[in-house]
Amino acid sequence: MSQPPSQQPPQGGFGSPQDPPPGSSNGGDAQQQVPPPPQQPAQPPQMPPVPPQAPPQAPPQAGQPQPGYGHPQTPQAGYGYPQQAPGRPGPYNQPGPYGQQPGPYNQQPGPYQQPGPYGQPQGGYGYPGQPQYPGGPTPPPGGGNPFKGKPGVIIGAAVAALLVVGTGTWFVLRGDDGEKKADPKQTALPQPSGSASVDQGDGTGGGRDDSDDLNAGRKPGEAKVLWLAKNDIDLPRNGSDVSGPWVVGDTVVKGMYKELTGYSATTGQKKWSIPYPAELCAASTQTTADGKLVVAYKDGTSDKADCTQLQLVDATTGKAGWKQVLKKKGVWDLLSDISLTISGTTVTAARTGNSDAFRISDGKALFGKLPGNCQPEAFAGGPKLIASETCPSANGKAQNQVQELDPTTGAAKWTYRLPAGWEVDKVYSVSPLVLSLTNRDEKKWSVVALNANGTARSQIDGGKDKYQPRCGGGFIVFGAHLEGCVGVAADANTFYMATEAASSGTSRTNAVVAFDLNTGKRKWRADAPADRTVVPLGMEGGNVLLYMEPTFDAGGAVATLAPTGGKPDVILQHPQSTAVIERSFYSPKMLYRDGRFYLASSRVSASNDAEEQETKTMMAFGK
Numbered sequence: 102m103s104q105p106p107s108q109q110p111p112q113g114g115f116g117s118p119q120d121p122p123p124g125s126s127n128g129g130d131a132q133q134q135v136p137p138p139p140q141q142p143a144q145p146p147q148m149p150p151v152p153p154q155a156p157p158q159a160p161p162q163a164g165q166p167q168p169g170y171g172h173p174q175t176p177q178a179g180y181g182y183p184q185q186a187p188g189r190p191g192p193y194n195q196p197g198p199y200g201q202q203p204g205p206y207n208q209q210p211g212p213y214q215q216p217g218p219y220g221q222p223q224g225g226y227g228y229p230g231q232p233q234y235p236g237g238p239t240p241p242p243g244g245g246n247p248f249k250g251k252p253g254v255i256i257g258a259a260v261a262a263l264l265v266v267g268t269g270t271w272f273v274l275r276g277d278d279g280e281k282k283a284d285p286k287q288t289a290l291p292q293p294s295g296s297a298s299v300d301q302g303d304g305t306g307g308g309r310d311d312s313d314d315l316n317a318g319r320k321p322g323e324a325k326v327l328w329l330a331k332n333d334i335d336l337p338r339n340g341s342d343v344s345g346p347w348v349v350g351d352t353v354v355k356g357m358y359k360e361l362t363g364y365s366a367t368t369g370q371k372k373w374s375i376p377y378p379a380e381l382c383a384a385s386t387q388t389t390a391d392g393k394l395v396v397a398y399k400d401g402t403s404d405k406a407d408c409t410q411l412q413l414v415d416a417t418t419g420k421a422g423w424k425q426v427l428k429k430k431g432v433w434d435l436l437s438d439i440s441l442t443i444s445g446t447t448v449t450a451a452r453t454g455n456s457d458a459f460r461i462s463d464g465k466a467l468f469g470k471l472p473g474n475c476q477p478e479a480f481a482g483g484p485k486l487i488a489s490e491t492c493p494s495a496n497g498k499a500q501n502q503v504q505e506l507d508p509t510t511g512a513a514k515w516t517y518r519l520p521a522g523w524e525v526d527k528v529y530s531v532s533p534l535v536l537s538l539t540n541r542d543e544k545k546w547s548v549v550a551l552n553a554n555g556t557a558r559s560q561i562d563g564g565k566d567k568y569q570p571r572c573g574g575g576f577i578v579f580g581a582h583l584e585g586c587v588g589v590a591a592d593a594n595t596f597y598m599a600t601e602a603a604s605s606g607t608s609r610t611n612a613v614v615a616f617d618l619n620t621g622k623r624k625w626r627a628d629a630p631a632d633r634t635v636v637p638l639g640m641e642g643g644n645v646l647l648y649m650e651p652t653f654d655a656g657g658a659v660a661t662l663a664p665t666g667g668k669p670d671v672i673l674q675h676p677q678s679t680a681v682i683e684r685s686f687y688s689p690k691m692l693y694r695d696g697r698f699y700l701a702s703s704r705v706s707a708s709n710d711a712e713e714q715e716t717k718t719m720m721a722f723g724k
């Protein structure tokens with residue numbers, strides 16, 4: 102096993118985490134260690150040399166006997182959403198379940214949800230930013246889990262008593278604990294149904310008054326408001342998170358509460374909807390190449406219901422496909438929280454200490470528990486299946502590792518071991534592989550790139566700037582969600598990250614910084630236009646795709662930034678006349694596809710029925 106650099110970093114530079122104790126892995130004998138993550142430098146730190154890496158060896162076969170997996174590690178909180186329970190202060194000021202006291206870095210939490218390819222949740226407009234220490238990014242929201250190490254009975258009591266809403270508000274639940282769970286064998290497969298229209302932005306839609314034309318004030322060169330959707334679902338008292346949106350062809354799909362709905366991408370008309378007997382509780386970030394996605398809903402309507410019912414859905418037609426039921430694998434298989442990930446023809450369902458994989462085509466089980474002591478608690482998918490795994494630890498410090506798995510067999514292609522106490526917080530990109538790592542005890546954060554064979558490639562040298570990746574993925578206590586961050590992007594050789602917005606009077610602005618993935622060093626810094634903030638959403642035609650956030654007197658915009666830096670090139674300017682509406686979406690998710698930009702609230706709630714029906718849920722812009 103290769104060792105991290107032994108030399109001390111320069112004053113104010115990177116620190117070197119302690120060497121992890123020996124432990125077992127699930128395969129891929131090339132076990133790499135992360136370069137030492139950054140501390141809080143007072144001056145630009147120097148990048149420590151990355152130790153030489155040995156090529157990976159062939160992983161053991163799944164059928165080989167391995168030591169039994171012990172008590173699962175309680176979770177920590179990806180390109181593609183960090184989780185921490187709101188309330189109690191966590192190591193990166195992520196509140197926990199017992200209050201909303203600020204933590205050491207005074208970060209503001211937000212609700213998180215999974216979006217589509219270029220759309221991820223954002224902090225609500227007008228909310229304070231998330232301060233970060235100089236020289237390296239402050240841990241993005243959701244660095245860890247406050248329940249780690251808590252007895253199971255205490256965790257259960259806390260979760261039963263709390264429901265997280267918005268930026269950490271909590272309510273005591275009054276549900277009927279005695280209500281029975283639905284019998285999976287007796288639950289019929291939900292089927293799609295047609296539904297009514299939404300406002301199309303020209304005064305003729307069904308949801309607004311005829312005199313209210315959203316495009317009436319549109320100036321030459323500005324995009325059109327294609328449509329604006331309002332809520333038409335009777336929500337519970339505390340509201341509901343929103344899943345999606347996903348775009349497949351000319352259909353936009355989102356899920357909320359007990360319904361999954363497909364809309365016309367051009368008109369906003371409802372094309373289909375699928376009702377569910379209980380609340381949706383998870384959904385895949387990705388869709389398959391042919392437009393399939395997988396959602397999960399609860400097995401009952403009481404507070405004790407688990408997230409066990411999996412359903413394949415054709416996003417184009419709204420046709421419900423196969424159904425699978427997750428089975429509890431022992432007392433520590435906590436099914437209240439799961440995360441779903443699609444890679445190739447496989448969908449995985451992960452939670453603390455356990456995971457399952459199913460074939461997309463027919464729902465056949467492919468693999469479950471992996472050989473060895475280390476087990477996945479979350480996956481990142483897409484072109485590769487990346488597993489974040491926890492391992493038993495005798496000294497009280499988490500010992501985690503990362504593996505690339507064969508999505509059909511679960512066999513490990515390589516293993517990258519993290520130093521003790523470090524954990525994967527998010528996966529910023531799967532190809533190239535860029536990881537966000539945190540050490541909650543030492544309050545550190547690091548961004549590390551790996552080669553295709555799992556060896557260390559570089560560690561990002563943040564310099565003096567403060568950074569603000571924005572991530573979400575739902576409130577997950579017993580598991581993690583690795584995917585769904587914006588404010589970051591990556592191509593083959595460069596990693597891009599947005600800085601925290603700096604305020605001057607009433608205006609705010611930020612920049613995008615590019616880093617060489619082979620060295621971790623900064624390549625360039627591109628400032629946003631004056632008084633504007635930009636959010637990287639991904640890559641588009643070799644350029645960085647940006648969302649330019651709206652202001653009080655200017656509409657938002659979609660822009661691109663050349664891989665060499667420079668000034669953003671606006672490709673879709675939203676109307677100034679609808680900037681107030683654009684700014685009103687709560688912790689919005691953003692998605693750009695086929696020349697159209699979609700904005701959706703990540704959570705919908707209201708104080709009364711009348712307000713609930715007037716709540717705007719999604720908006721589309723186009724030429």
